[in-house]
Amino acid sequence: MSLALDILSVLAISAGAFFFLAGTVGLLRFPDALTRLHALTKADNLGLGLVVLGLLPRADGALGALKLIVVWLLVLVAGATVSQLIARVAQRAGPAP
């Protein structure tokens, strides 16, 4: 049982790390603000979600697990809003860098 959970943790966290890496590469390599945002939000939403998923079996108690999920949700909300704001500014500024 614990072995299965450990494997799940390793897999999920590794996958999360991969999304963060991909998101960072995208941030650096993509041509304009909108595509860069696209790359970043994948890292935030999916990458962090997978990391949290991987950490859940290791949380100490239900309260700890709940805190982890709240962290993920808060980042989701904040990330989504900020992306909206940046996207709007980028649109207004035109297709500059």
Next chain:
Amino acid sequence: MPEPVAVSTPGGALLVWALMFPAAGALFALALGGRHAERVVLALMPVGLGLAVAIAARVLRADAALVYVVGGWAPPLGIALRADGLSAAMMITTAVVICATGLFARAEFQTPQGLPEARAPLAFWALLLGLWGALNAVLVGDDLFNLFVALELLTFAAVPLVCLDGRADTLAAALRYLLFALLGSALYLLGAALLFGAYGTLDIVLLSDRVRAEPAAWTAGTLITVGLLAKSALFPLHLWLPPAHAGAPAPASAVLSALVVKGAFILIVRLWFDVMPGLLTNAAAQVLAALGAAAIVFGSVLALRQARLKMLVAYSTVAQIGYLFLMFPLAAGSAGPASLGAWTGGLLQAISHACAKAAMFMAAGLIAQALGHDRIAGLGGIARALPVTVFAFGLGGLSLMGLPPSGGFVAKWLLLSAAIDTGQWWWALVIVAGGLLTGAYLFRVLTPALTGGEAFLPPPAPVARSREAVVLALALISMLLGLLPLASFGLVQVGRADMGVTP
């Protein structure tokens, strides 16, 4: 040998009150607002003065420093407050100058009729209290980090005073002042961190026991000193001072020039004579004094070339700060009579300059108010219109020049004789030359003020007699300091014994 554990001395609680009455007063001033801010300051002035005198009396009677262990947590875990003779003397000076400033500023920072509250008066009175609390905290602090917080309190109270009039040039001066001060505190904190890393305490008394001559102490001492030099505006870190002190409203200039720069200076004295007395090598002391000498010459020459009275007085501050640093090579080393004299001379210079310079800035403010400008070329005959003010300006000037019987004379005479006694004649030359240069720039002001009269056409705006009286009182204090018998300055020596120096 086990280290001594700090215990509160009788009367130590006075130090807490000296810290808390201005801090609580500033909070009250903000909470009550409007005209109450001024009333809070006026009500607290006698309290503060009384506390300072009481602390000095206790220190003198006990012939030892007052100590208070805050919360009962002795250093190194907790914080102690400590007032030796140096603290007590400077606390009285602070109280006198701030009370005089408060009385002088009433006419300038009154809430206008019909308004519940106005910007400049509220800010001025609240910041004045903050400044007082900060200075007391700097003077009684015995912990390097507590002193850091006190220094920041001092900075944040002082900087906004510079630009209360909201003009672009004073805003720029205030910003430059703030940037210098922030850099200074960062370097100071860096040094304190290294000392903690090396010796595991920030308490000055404990550090004085633990500090060894090694790289950590050297680096820390250098960083702290440079940081504090930026705050005390010693040449070549003085660039921020003249525009800030000259641009501020006259009462603010008075406290900035008289007291705020002295706060950082006192901490440099604490560092080298209390925290690390063994490390004040001759070379280091000579460097500090050389910077001081450069400040005297440079500041005086630039004062000679100013077109505006307040700029002249501000550059004079740059020069007079230089004298303070001459005390390092003269008071360092063995505790002979020369060292005692230099110590007393240096601190007497700080005290008499505080009173004299506050008087001169206030006098310059009154002159500017009467004439509508402060161009030196246009001062002709002002002595006839404002005789008391010009007389007070002149008295302050005599003290800066070091002419008898002023307090400045005794200070410079003590430094001069210490220089000759210790065979460091070059500093004696600097003192004499500085006095001559000071005379030159003062006579540039006083000659037209006393003799001229041709350019003096429009009738000057009236100046309140009471404000002139305040200025005169401060100038007289700086004068009377020189008439006191020398033994009465024994106060400033009290408490040095704890630090391994036998007076």
Next chain:
Amino acid sequence: MTIAVTIAWAFDALLAATVLAVALWTIVTRETFAAVVGFVAFGLLVALVWVRLAAPDVAMVEAAIGGGVTGVLLLGAAARLRGVEAATAAEWPGKTLRLVTGALCAAVAAALAATMLLLPDPAPTLAPEAAANLASTGVGNPITGVLMAFRGLDTLLEKVVLVLALIGVWSLAQDSQWGGLPGPQRQAQPDQSLVFLARLLPPVGIVIGVYLLWTGADEPGGAFQGGALLAAMWLLAMMAGLAAPPPVGSRRLRLVLVAGPAVFVAIGLAGFALADAFLAYPQAYAKPLIIVIEIALMLSIAATLALLVAGPPERMPPR
């Protein structure tokens, strides 16, 4: 075990290199706005370093104040200065001066590094003393014990520093605007997604802020962290136009601003009578007294931080 150590070391090295790289970029990049964005990222990375240094309390403060609130402050300043910054681009110092300065700063850094390497081993520490005395403060978090008891005077003076800084910022107003609302006029129609966030987040943030205060007595957290979070929530609501900043003349606002330090001073002075010393707590009531002070401090910190970011009054309240 050794693999774990190696991984941790590699992580630390990577983290240190990234922090320095971001810092360098912040210094050398030409555009001010970009530099400030870099600074915010820097603040978050430094918070990670604090976690690695086993200082979670500091990490929270660094993330909330060092990176967060300071970031908002500087971003706002950079945005408002965008128009005037172009005129100053040509005033960089010459190459020689830059080289000399660089050499001097490198010397300072080298001296610091050498001093750090030469620090005594084992290092002097006050941890045992703090641990031995923590019980008599009633709190379980040693940082809270230091801030509220052992070195309470620092904390008290620092609160006065904040109040004075706010008076200083307010004193920069124009005379005619005194008594008005802090900050520039917001745009009439704030972005809808921002409004959404400003409706959703503050209830959660307030709960977390209070939780941080409460848990701070025994675990990482405390009045600073909670106060900074509350300040951020208030700023968010102000930016979205959901809450108007209070006029600086408001009596109620003034009372909130001074409540924290005033309660601290009052309980400190009461220590003379109740516990034989200023800022000492009678042992039986130490923890409740500390909590009372922290609650008052949190409110004052939240208001002061938010208003320091909002700036001097720049507009009169709508009639």
Next chain:
Amino acid sequence: MSETTLFGLGASALVGLGLYGFVIHPEPLRKLLAFNLLVSGVFLLFGVIARRGAAVGMGGDPIPQALVITGIVVAFAGSALAVGLLLRLGQKTGRATLRDVPSPPGDGTTS
């Protein structure tokens, strides 16, 4: 190399960087940014010193850690005052620099 050594060296470098930026940049806002980097370095040095003092089950000496918390708040207050000053200066002069701020036309009608 232990983690304290690593971060100690990094913090020293950070102080040097911040100092350089503070001296070199002509714009006050950039100076302020550099100042914030500089104090971050100072605080981190404090943190390394705290970490070196780990004992009796504590991950670090709590005294320097608490000092850093106080220091961060004080540094923020300084930044806020500086930002207030430079924004006001920008409003008044339309420029973002400290050099050549014009004197008032009245030539010194102070007080």
